[in-house]
Amino acid sequence: MPDLRKDPIVGRWVIIAKNRAKRPHDSVDGAALRPSGGFCPFCEGHENHTPGEIVAYRQSGTHRDRQGWRVRVVPNKFPALEIEGDLNKRGQGIYDMMRGVGAHEVIIESPKHLVSSTELGHENLREVLWMYRDRLLDLKKDPRLVYGMLFKNVGAAAGASLEHTHSQLIVTPIVPISVVEEINGSLDFYRYRGRCVFCDMVEQELAFDERIVLDSPGFVAFCPFAARFPFETWIVPTEHASHYETLSRGGSEELARVLKRVLEKIETALDRPAYNYIVHTAPFDTHALAHYHWHIEIIPRVTKTAGFEWGTGFYINPVPPEEAATFMRELDNPSQETQEFPTRATG
C-alpha cells in the first residue's frame, strides 16, 4: 500500500508508491510502454488486457469488459493510490502521514487507436468530458476522499507511456498543494476586492484582447498574463462555477468544441507537441465557492527540460503570451468544424 506523506515545511503531500517502480517509466501514466505499432491494451477487443472496467458508455446490449463501448474507464494498472482500506492517519515525530487510499483511474477516450483528442468526433469528445463529470460525482460519495484531479498526458515528453488517447483521474484523501495555493490565493483576492479573480481575468482579457486565443459564449481560452510555459493556454468558463461537475449538458457540448479547437491550434502552432492538460476544480468537501472558479490549464512541453524551474517554482518563459496568443488566434482554420464556432465580438 502506498504512503501519503506531508512535507513539514511547506505542507506538500507526496505519494511514496513503491509498486510503481515496476513500471517501465516512472512517470504518471496509464500502463507499460507500448512501442509504436505494437500491441495496445486500450484498443477495442483487448478489454481483457486492462484491469476490470469501472464504467463505460456502451451500445445497449453489450457487456462489461467486452466490445461495444465508446468511452471506457478502468483502474490504472500501476496505481499511485489504492481504493481499499482506511486512512490510518498518524504522526511520526514531527511528520504526518496516512495510507495511500484513493483512486487512480484511466479514461480510455476511444475504442479506436487514435492518438490525439483532436481526432475524436465532437460527440465522442463531449462524452469524454461528461465521463469526467460522472466519475467526480461518483467518487465524491466516498467520505475518505476529498479531491479529484483530472489530467491528460500526451507524448513521451509529457509523461505518456501509451499513445492511445486517454485521460487519468487521481482521487486523493488530501487536497494537492497547487490547489490549496490556488484556493487560498483566490480567497485573498476575494476578501480584498470582493470579486472572483478568475472572473476578473476573463473580463480583463476580453477587454484588453491581447492574449485571447478563442472566445465562445460559455468559455474563453487565453494565454495567461504570467504564463510559465511557451503557449500555455487556459480555458475558463465565462459563468462563475467552482466545481467542474456542475457542467451542464450544453456546457459539455460547447467545451468539447472549444477544447478541440484550442488543441488543434496548439498542435498546428507547435507541430503536435507533447502536452499536459489539467482540470483545476474545487475540492469535493466544499459547497459552491464564490472565490474559486474551475478551469483547464494546457501546458505544451516544448522546452527541452526544466529541472531548475521544477525545483524552485521559478519559471522563465521565452515566449511572451501575447505573441503565442496572436499566433494561435491568426492560424488558418485547420478544420471545417471551425465554421460552426459561435464567436463573440471582443474588446
Place this chain on the structure above:
Amino acid sequence: MPDLRKDPIVGRWVIIAKNRAKRPHDSVDGAALRPSGGFCPFCEGHENHTPGEIVAYRQSGTHRDRQGWRVRVVPNKFPALEIEGDLNKRGQGIYDMMRGVGAHEVIIESPKHLVSSTELGHENLREVLWMYRDRLLDLKKDPRLVYGMLFKNVGAAAGASLEHTHSQLIVTPIVPISVVEEINGSLDFYRYRGRCVFCDMVEQELAFDERIVLDSPGFVAFCPFAARFPFETWIVPTEHASHYETLSRGGSEELARVLKRVLEKIETALDRPAYNYIVHTAPFDTHALAHYHWHIEIIPRVTKTAGFEWGTGFYINPVPPEEAATFMRELDNPSQETQEFPTRATG
C-alpha cells in the same frame, strides 16, 4: 529587457525573457550547446568567448579575462534578467509587473574541462562554495535586489547545455514563490512549536537514523521524509543559520567535503545521473531568522519526465527515501578522501 509578471491567483512571479528564445535550448543554463568534444567557452584560454569577467580567484600577477584563474564568474550570455535600470513597478488592470532587473551569473568552477563537482579537488570545491558567499555578499548591497538563487544543472536532462562544471546565480527583485512558501511554512511551525522546523528535522533524522546519508559535525545529509524524487537528498547545517552567506571558512571546508561525498554517492548509486542542486537561503532584506534555516536540496533527474507533477505540485515517488538513504549509506567508499571524514555516532 525582460518582464517580471505576477500570477494574480497564487502570487507566483514569472520571467518573460524573450531574448532567451535565441538559445538552442530553452532551459535555464549557461550558454549555447557544446557538442561533446567541441569547443568549450568555459575552458582556460577561452576567456574572450564569455562576457567579461565579474570576479575570479586568480594567481597573483594574472589579469582579468586572461588565464591564471581558479574559479571565475561571468554574466550569463543569455541572461534571464538584466542588471541595468530601475524596476518600474506597475499595474495593468488586476495584473502586477516590473522590469526584469536582476543578475544572472555563471560560476565556472574549474579552468580545466571537468564535468562533475566530484572531480574537483577539495580546495577547488571549497573555493566554489566560498565564491557563492562572495557573490551573495556583493549583490545584496544593491537595494533593488532581494533574493539570490544559487543552483547547478548537471546533464542535459537537468537543463545543462554546457558540460564544463559550472553553477549559476539568479538574483531577483522579488522572492521566488518556493522560498516564500518555505519561509511562511517554517514561520507557521515556529509560531506553533517555538522551534525551527529544520532543526527539528535534523534532530529527528539523527535520532531515527533511517534516512541519514552522511553525518558530519557541521552538516547532516539525509533523504527527506516526504521526498518528491528518487534519491532526493538534502544537506542541512546542524547549527541554526538562515543565510548561506554567514558560512564560515571552516564551514566551507566541511561543506565541500560533505557535498563532494554526497554527490559521489549519488553518482555511484545512479550511474552519474543528471541532477540539479539548489541552495535554499533567506532573502537579502531579512536579518537572521529564527524560523528559517538555509540548506541545499539535491534532485537527481532519474524519472523520465514529470509533466504532471510539474504542473500540479503533486509528486509520486517510487523509491522510499529510507531505501535510497540505506543504499547510499552502505555504498563502499568510492574515494580515499572518505577516510578523512569526521563521523559522529547517531541514534
